[in-house]
Amino acid sequence: MQKGFAFTRLADRLTSIAELSDGDLELLTRMSYTIGHFTSHECVLRKGDEPSSCCLLLQGYLCWKDPASGQITSIYVPGDVPDLHTVTAPQLDAHLTALGPVVVAFVPHAFFHDISSQSVNLGRALRRLGMAETASLRNWIVNLGSRDSLARVAHLICEITVRLRAVGLAQDYQLPSPFTQSDLASACAISPVHANRIIQDLRRRRALQWQSRTITITDWRMLVHLARFEPDYLGLRQVAGFQRPGSIPSISPAETPTFSVTP
Amino acid sequence: MQKGFAFTRLADRLTSIAELSDGDLELLTRMSYTIGHFTSHECVLRKGDEPSSCCLLLQGYLCWKDPASGQITSIYVPGDVPDLHTVTAPQLDAHLTALGPVVVAFVPHAFFHDISSQSVNLGRALRRLGMAETASLRNWIVNLGSRDSLARVAHLICEITVRLRAVGLAQDYQLPSPFTQSDLASACAISPVHANRIIQDLRRRRALQWQSRTITITDWRMLVHLARFEPDYLGLRQVAGFQRPGSIPSISPAETPTFSVTP
DNA sequence: CGTTCTATTGACTCGATTCAAACTAAGTGG
């Protein structure tokens, strides 16, 4: 992993939700961190911990998991800082768990204090990062509450795809899926058996493939439609294939790829 | 409604999650606001609005409601500021709706800017308010995802009760319920018919009464047990009848009232 | 005093869970 990788991840993520100046980027390069590696289902942080640094996710997926029920309450992609809130309130009320192999950068709380005091703009960007999280939680409540299991699974896959693409990953609508179907089930609040049936359904509809730990979306439009996915809530400045309300549509239709079904 | 009522509500709420100095309280008294009244199911704010003030709830209940599905994603009690996040990102992605008659104070964004720049302590208290909200959302995901409908309803009632008591209301375990059973159903993601059956079940178990727009909890322990309610996530400094982990139990058992069943 | 909203009840249906078993892929150590 090349030097400055952590910087790139964080810069990409912040840029996806806010405009950063050259000065802001310069501040970000001063980030100090230590690297951590974790294997699937390993706890990066445990309920009750009071860390003095934050986890910047560099590679793989993390999730918050309620220890008592096993319910997953949110999922993170590279560039995310799942425990950013520990800067203000350190105590954790859930396990931060790896979904597949994971690489993180532990960044001292002080860094986030420093950059928000040195740049109003970065401070706001970090607050927006937190608010994007809140919006995402609300959206997930709507999902669990109002959509059937097919739509839930489709929605989760749509969300992960768009978030990966927002930081330059999954450009070709292929995403690593190192997590198990049971993990997916825990996120969608359905049984593992049912999750499997839903995935088979999505395969049968030729919306996606899922093999050798990779999901390949073969019909993005169908998936979006099944999920009734509207990515506004993610707070992203642009989403390929979607127009933000009130902004001038600047993305050509060609940006939404048309897939051929290759068996 | 007496003068300074809005101050009292906000001060009580902030005190429930953080210690405030006399100077902090002095700052709070400088709050300027205008009063608004709303009737049941009326929208206080609508999706897409970009308000320049926040809603401090003085009386009644408010909720965020997803317009498309009708799903309620969170409920607020007096002292709460449901749209505090609009200070940083004004655009709303849901309707803020009254559950029964409501009185709010509209407080300019500037006030919150001012107090957080003038008192580090108040700034942190406001951030904690936001984080209590996030924790609450996560908890609600766990509810929808992992508990059956009886536990969900019981949990919601437990949460509302504890939050009311944290700001000095519902001292006698009686709480106003100006909302309908359908509202409750929308929050718990169950059908109105089923909500009704759950409530009857709770009545049959003699856990509570619900009549003339009032809920009377007749067996708090049973309700807590049915809900598997653990109020840590609310971030309150003290909860009567519960000990905070790591703190010295300072509340005598007598603080948890034993109820006689009065038919 | 009727109109409207809310609560209640029963019958039927269906999506999703559970249980159990078989099958496959992925490690691990001899």
Add this chain to the structure above:
DNA sequence: CCACTTAGTTTGAATCGAGTCAATAGAACG
């Protein structure tokens, strides 16, 4: 490199919680 072990996926059958529909009863409101 194979035999063994473990983790993950797939399938079918039985069951159950919750939803829907429809009709009635009751409370609140103008």
